[in-house]
Amino acid sequence: MSDPHLNSPEGHEELDPDRGVLERVAAGDTESFGVLVSRHQDRLFRLCERMLHDPEDAREAVQEVFLKAFRGAPRWRPRGQVYTWLYRIAVNHCLNRLRRRRLATFFSFGDLAPGDDDGPELDPADDGPDAEQRLRDRRRWNAAKKHIRQLPPSQQAVLVLARFEGLPYREIAETLGITEGAVESRLFRAVRRLGERLQVEAQESRPSRVAP
Amino acid sequence: MNDSTRTPSDRAGDSGQDLVRLLHGELGAAEAAALQRRIDQDEELRRRWQHLRTTWGALAPPPPTPTPEDLVHRVLVRARREADGGSWRLAPTWAKASAGLAGAFGLTFGILLGGMAPAGPLSVEVSRDQVAALQDPAEEDVGDAFGELGGLPTLAETYLLALEDSGGLLDPADRAADQGVAR
Numbered sequence: 001m002s003d004p005h006l007n008s009p010e011g012h013e014e015l016d017p018d019r020g021v022l023e024r025v026a027a028g029d030t031e032s033f034g035v036l037v038s039r040h041q042d043r044l045f046r047l048c049e050r051m052l053h054d055p056e057d058a059r060e061a062v063q064e065v066f067l068k069a070f071r072g073a074p075r076w077r078p079r080g081q082v083y084t085w086l087y088r089i090a091v092n093h094c095l096n097r098l099r100r101r102r103l104a105t106f107f108s109f110g111d112l113a114p115g116d117d118d119g120p121e122l123d124p125a126d127d128g129p130d131a132e133q134r135l136r137d138r139r140r141w142n143a144a145k146k147h148i149r150q151l152p153p154s155q156q157a158v159l160v161l162a163r164f165e166g167l168p169y170r171e172i173a174e175t176l177g178i179t180e181g182a183v184e185s186r187l188f189r190a191v192r193r194l195g196e197r198l199q200v201e202a203q204e205s206r207p208s209r210v211a212p
Numbered sequence: 213m214n215d216s217t218r219t220p221s222d223r224a225g226d227s228g229q230d231l232v233r234l235l236h237g238e239l240g241a242a243e244a245a246a247l248q249r250r251i252d253q254d255e256e257l258r259r260r261w262q263h264l265r266t267t268w269g270a271l272a273p274p275p276p277t278p279t280p281e282d283l284v285h286r287v288l289v290r291a292r293r294e295a296d297g298g299s300w301r302l303a304p305t306w307a308k309a310s311a312g313l314a315g316a317f318g319l320t321f322g323i324l325l326g327g328m329a330p331a332g333p334l335s336v337e338v339s340r341d342q343v344a345a346l347q348d349p350a351e352e353d354v355g356d357a358f359g360e361l362g363g364l365p366t367l368a369e370t371y372l373l374a375l376e377d378s379g380g381l382l383d384p385a386d387r388a389a390d391q392g393v394a395r
Contacts, residue, residue, distance in 0.1 A: 028295060030288060030291055033288065033291055034284055034288050037283070037284045037287050038284050041279050041283050041284060042279050045276075045277075045279045045280070045283065046279075049276055049277055050273060050276070055277040058277075059280055062283065063283070063286060063287050063290065067287065067290055067291060067294070070294070071294070134274075137274055138274060141272075141273060141274050144270050148271075159271075162236055163236075163268070163271050164273055168238065169233075169236075169238055184229050184232070184233065185229065187232055187236070188228055188229045191232055191235075191264060191267055191268065191271075192228065192264075194267055194271065195263055195264060198267060199263075
């Protein structure tokens, strides 16, 4: 899994086409910044959406993330892939947003903050032949999402990067600034905990049989 | 530890992590094949494997919302605006800190001078930039995910962070892992 080439700075330079682009951004080249945004907008928007569970919030968050990268470019040190650095900014930004959201909930005495509802189960235009399957998928996802939100933020971040972004342990560790062992144990505990909760929920929702 | 001397609990702990590695595709071909053979032979391990696989499958997210079409444009407009008019935000931290300190010093000096001066109308102005230099939100978040939290947190944020530090929001086992429980 680990590529020794990636561990050397020279390897990063050869294999990471973003490095030169970021260096130009650091020198104040906004056109190069446009290149960086175009390359990474999809993955960063998806990451923000999956961490914040709200597309509207993610739209705002991803812009802030890119602007932070723009401001932080002169301070970037080539210690890894550029996109793991972008992921790190995005994860930190989303965690701070989630903290503020909890703060808002705390001060509103438990009212749901934006993005904390599950949204419509079926889009109005969603009436094609696969609509039923999509409805089932959405219900399953809403159930999973509810439990994911209850995980400690540190486990949520690892889960999102591993399960949803498909990052290998090494890159998750790089993004979050933790060891691969910590990634492994957090992911295991997150999956185990979610499995227990989903199992309990499935048992509770199973219709009890009435004796004839 | 010899596999035959390990307790079921030992085996459950690390084999669970191995199973998640297998799910995530972290194991090499030889390791994956060996673990798959163990799964085929061990009924308890097979049961746990199926449970983890079901959970992993239940966590498959729906297709993401399409990225907003004008995202690049919006970000670039804001970046250009900052680069053109807001060069202060791009200034190095030491420059902002120095300016902030100079502002604070000037303010203090002015107040002291005002106290000594004869009574009369006096106005002291501190620029917005000087105040902003003391807390720059641009410095936030470009640090470790669970370590540095840039900027100055509000009292309420400090409360939440303290709660997180005391274990209310951060799993104690995560803290142990962070403190060096590496493989």
